[in-house]
Amino acid sequence: MRFFGGLMVLLGLWTLHGGGPVSIRQSLPFRSPISxxxxxxxxxxxxxxxxxKAAKRENKSLKYRLAVxxxxxxxxxxxxxxxxxxxxxxxxxxxxKTKNHTARGFRGRRCRPARLGxxxxx
Numbered sequence: 001m002r003f004f005g006g007l008m009v010l011l012g013l014w015t016l017h018g019g020g021p022v023s024i025r026q027s028l029p030f031r032s033p034i035s036x037x038x039x040x041x042x043x044x045x046x047x048x049x050x051x052x053k054a055a056k057r058e059n060k061s062l063k064y065r066l067a068v069x070x071x072x073x074x075x076x077x078x079x080x081x082x083x084x085x086x087x088x089x090x091x092x093x094x095x096x097k098t099k100n101h102t103a104r105g106f107r108g109r110r111c112r113p114a115r116l117g118x119x120x121x122x
Contacts, residue, residue: 030037
């Protein structure tokens, strides 16, 4: 006995999915020998299974990589958030008021440092 999917080949007679035996010459429109067709179909099925397994393996690998990258990104985000919070608490500006000056600069505007270029007098 030899099995192929739901097809059983037994002494030249077929049984299709539990049906009664059918003569090969009556049921098949193929002209090639049955043994050759059977080898071809088995090889085709095996190639398809290998291709499907490779695709599943790659999909699983990509899912794993995505999970690891997401975890890493979340960890880095949390670390950056904590560092930013620590930096803000350490460098909280003290409002020191002097004559017409505030902590932010002259009358609330930013003060830019003087630029020293090649043509400068200094």
